[in-house]
Amino acid sequence: MEFDLLWLLALPVFFIFGWVAARIDLNSLLKESRALPKSYFAGLNFLLNEKPDQAVEALIEASNMDPETVELRFALGSLFRRRGETDRAIRVHQNLVERDGLDAEQRLNALSELGQDYLKAGLLDRAEEIFLKLRETAREEEAKGHLLEIYQQEKEWAKAIAVAESLPNHADHVWQVEVAQFHCELAASEILHDQLTEAEAHLAAAIEVNRKCVRATILQGDLASKVGAGETAIGHWKRVEQINPAYLALVARKLLDGYTAMGRSEQALTLLHGFLEQHPSLDLLDAVFQAELENAGPKPAYELVRDELRRNPTLLGLDKLLQAQLMDVSPEKREDLVLVKNLIHTHTRRVARYRCDGCGFKARQFYWRCPGCGGWETYPPRRTEEFDLAP
Numbered sequence: 001m002e003f004d005l006l007w008l009l010a011l012p013v014f015f016i017f018g019w020v021a022a023r024i025d026l027n028s029l030l031k032e033s034r035a036l037p038k039s040y041f042a043g044l045n046f047l048l049n050e051k052p053d054q055a056v057e058a059l060i061e062a063s064n065m066d067p068e069t070v071e072l073r074f075a076l077g078s079l080f081r082r083r084g085e086t087d088r089a090i091r092v093h094q095n096l097v098e099r100d101g102l103d104a105e106q107r108l109n110a111l112s113e114l115g116q117d118y119l120k121a122g123l124l125d126r127a128e129e130i131f132l133k134l135r136e137t138a139r140e141e142e143a144k145g146h147l148l149e150i151y152q153q154e155k156e157w158a159k160a161i162a163v164a165e166s167l168p169n170h171a172d173h174v175w176q177v178e179v180a181q182f183h184c185e186l187a188a189s190e191i192l193h194d195q196l197t198e199a200e201a202h203l204a205a206a207i208e209v210n211r212k213c214v215r216a217t218i219l220q221g222d223l224a225s226k227v228g229a230g231e232t233a234i235g236h237w238k239r240v241e242q243i244n245p246a247y248l249a250l251v252a253r254k255l256l257d258g259y260t261a262m263g264r265s266e267q268a269l270t271l272l273h274g275f276l277e278q279h280p281s282l283d284l285l286d287a288v289f290q291a292e293l294e295n296a297g298p299k300p301a302y303e304l305v306r307d308e309l310r311r312n313p314t315l316l317g318l319d320k321l322l323q324a325q326l327m328d329v330s331p332e333k334r335e336d337l338v339l340v341k342n343l344i345h346t347h348t349r350r351v352a353r354y355r356c357d358g359c360g361f362k363a364r365q366f367y368w369r370c371p372g373c374g375g376w377e378t379y380p381p382r383r384t385e386e387f388d389l390a391p
């Protein structure tokens, strides 16, 4: 009983404490707001009324008068960049860079933000210039990350290799896959321009940095094939099965052509059938189907897809089956079959795409680098229908 009474007496005391505390806060707030220049409120007002240009001018004026508002300008600048209004972000950050009285940390921050604005706006030369400057500072690692992005966009692979190799290997991101891909990009263009010695060196470098680089192995085969070393080329392409059989469809056509050039297409068919048996995939089925069609005719091609369709019932398989049937059908049944085939085909167009593991971007074509998120080897060479069927 006595205890409760004590609490009752204490209540007004707490109330008075609360009132005093609130008044102190209110007073300091009022004092602070009087200290802020008028243009600051004008700026906020413009911002709230969706007049961003006037807001930028007013807030820049406010922060010229009051150094306390520098942080506000940083916030405003990154807000504009996030909204894709890069020209406004550039104006805000440019103004910060040129302003006197920033401490060293703030100046680096302003430069870095401006560089990111240029990068987002696609002004890669200007962005590069800024990040090259920042490479000599405490922001070195961050600057290198942006430079790597710039060089990839510009397809400056040699520069990208140099930057990536100077980055520390973080536990969450190892650069071997990317560096090997940069070497492959160089090699692919060198093979195209008959600079074969250079290409050979780049492919060796790719495999040295990433022994499991499928693309380098495929390109080694292409290079051998270009100088007429058919047997060596086949050896390289066949190695894809050991490295990563998911990519076998990418070499199926090359193997067939390689063997056919040496008059051994039978051997190619046996090999491809074995691949399909061991590592079934829609792209591989497509390649083997074409190979059968060209070498053995419509009947074996039809039997191949029929057996495969029993094993893995897919729309894309059915599409192939109808294609094979159409080649050997009586004129009166043909019309119906064409109708069904066209109907199926419109559906298969949707499920016959590749999908990026990183961002989900879908494309009809296979890419080593995702056009959506820029990730390397994020496209498994499997059609979306195969993912949807997977348990």
Ligand SMILES: [Zn+2]
Pocket: 356, 357, 358, 359, 360, 361, 370, 371, 372, 373, 374, 375, 378
């Ligand atoms: Zn992606």
